[in-house]
Amino acid sequence: MGSRFRGNDGQASIASNGEARMRNFAIIGSGPAGFYTAEALAKSFGETARIDIIDKLPVPYGLIRFGVAPDHQSIKAVSKRYDKVADDPKVRFVGNVAIGEAVSVAELRGLYDAVILATGAPHDRPLGITGEDLPGVVGSAAFVGWYNGHPDFADLDPRLDGANVVVIGNGNVALDVARILSKTRAEFAGSDIVGHAIDALDGSGVRSITFLGRRGPHQIAMTPKELGELGHLAEAAPSVDAGDLPPVADDEALEPGVRKSVAHLRAFANAAPDGTKSKTVTFDFFAKPLAVEGDGRAERILVERTRLDGARAVGTGETYAVPADLVVSCIGYSSPHIDGVPYDEDGGKYRNDRGQIDDGLYCVGWARRGPSGTIGTNRPDGYEVAEQVAAAFPAASGDRPGGDGLDLLLANRGVKSTSFDDWRRIEQAETAAARPDSPREKFVRHHHWLKVLGH
Numbered sequence: 001m002g003s004r005f006r007g008n009d010g011q012a013s014i015a016s017n018g019e020a021r022m023r024n025f026a027i028i029g030s031g032p033a034g035f036y037t038a039e040a041l042a043k044s045f046g047e048t049a050r051i052d053i054i055d056k057l058p059v060p061y062g063l064i065r066f067g068v069a070p071d072h073q074s075i076k077a078v079s080k081r082y083d084k085v086a087d088d089p090k091v092r093f094v095g096n097v098a099i100g101e102a103v104s105v106a107e108l109r110g111l112y113d114a115v116i117l118a119t120g121a122p123h124d125r126p127l128g129i130t131g132e133d134l135p136g137v138v139g140s141a142a143f144v145g146w147y148n149g150h151p152d153f154a155d156l157d158p159r160l161d162g163a164n165v166v167v168i169g170n171g172n173v174a175l176d177v178a179r180i181l182s183k184t185r186a187e188f189a190g191s192d193i194v195g196h197a198i199d200a201l202d203g204s205g206v207r208s209i210t211f212l213g214r215r216g217p218h219q220i221a222m223t224p225k226e227l228g229e230l231g232h233l234a235e236a237a238p239s240v241d242a243g244d245l246p247p248v249a250d251d252e253a254l255e256p257g258v259r260k261s262v263a264h265l266r267a268f269a270n271a272a273p274d275g276t277k278s279k280t281v282t283f284d285f286f287a288k289p290l291a292v293e294g295d296g297r298a299e300r301i302l303v304e305r306t307r308l309d310g311a312r313a314v315g316t317g318e319t320y321a322v323p324a325d326l327v328v329s330c331i332g333y334s335s336p337h338i339d340g341v342p343y344d345e346d347g348g349k350y351r352n353d354r355g356q357i358d359d360g361l362y363c364v365g366w367a368r369r370g371p372s373g374t375i376g377t378n379r380p381d382g383y384e385v386a387e388q389v390a391a392a393f394p395a396a397s398g399d400r401p402g403g404d405g406l407d408l409l410l411a412n413r414g415v416k417s418t419s420f421d422d423w424r425r426i427e428q429a430e431t432a433a434a435r436p437d438s439p440r441e442k443f444v445r446h447h448h449w450l451k452v453l454g455h
Ligand code: NAP
Pocket: 072, 127, 168, 169, 170, 171, 172, 173, 174, 176, 213, 214, 215, 219, 221, 223, 226, 288, 289, 330, 331, 332, 333, 371, 372, 373, 374
């Protein structure tokens, strides 16, 4: 008689021959949502779980490595928790395997008992205005990917020779972008910004960075801790027009976090001009982008003044132009379309009911709920989806080929995947290559990673 195992689903998982059924899970994406879901599935299904975290890149961590700002190392430290998940013998990292190229979701559904999409939302949402395809207009996924060493954006070469940058959006990504554009080389000490970006930023001609927010200070999506950092930059001073701020008494009705952010804006508005700093970061509220204009490249952005109708911005008909050699659009992201997976075009995510897309097919994190919330939000999200999977399991068969089947299929297709041990070797090589004031020098090309592994 085989040993008996029980998951949190409470169902004995015993095959007819008395052996414990193995439950094989594939999680697509190794960012926070993927790792928290793996952690939850490992806890829920105990020794009967076999979990493969598949990533198209040879290296793990998704948003933590490629999204979180390089000067926010304390946030990136959460990857240590994911390392513990990867050390669990029930969990495998399978890198360098692109879904839709090396293997399809349909094939994975045949190999695994459940497939969980944790792809995140790596694509920029379009602005939908004239001129957004001009050279000099980039999305935040591309710009952030460039300074964070994502291989897809290593060659972005953003225009940094001009004096004027416009950053569209009033969220934390816009804030990251403006701060990275503002910092001096010395202020990047301790960060893991990639060499090509710090060199380009160090030589940049940028002097003026303007946030365009289509609504007002009370609708700001920048969180207080991050917004406060803008007041402590060596060479850049924030600038807010006091006339844009509602009466102080109106702040009382705000959520505490927004109230704190507005307090920062008030402090910026009241600060005496600092003539010693070479860069200005200006908040242009009630400013809706209409078109990017220029002779073969971005030179200015045409903007319409708005007013609030309730919480909605409506155009006033008044227009003006803001000089812009570089425009970085930070207005949100969408998940990738995947063959055979129903998609919610408005939400930029997969169509799902509390994480379930179909029998044996789930989504989690930004792929499930769209691009919002903190990294920590993905933990309860992952646990909830794991509960959904567990609840569906009494009806599921278990004992699909799982990782063995995937390995066979990849070998037949000549795809060389990477393991977590491979990542450890890459990590060691990146640490060894670090600048004196940096934890690592990220390799930004596939062939650099694969060379470390002798592939
Ligand atoms: P976000 O917080 O949703 O902000 C998006 C901004 O873009 C909003 O100000 C929005 O204005 C504006 N916007 C949207 N569509 C627009 C359009 N067509 N034209 C002009 N403006 C437009 O998104 P995010 O900044 O991409 O951040 C995504 C998530 O990651 C958020 O939860 C964020 O807090 C988090 N994050 C956190 C950190 C951190 O350091 N803690 C860093 C980065 C990101 P409306 O409000 O008018 O829609």
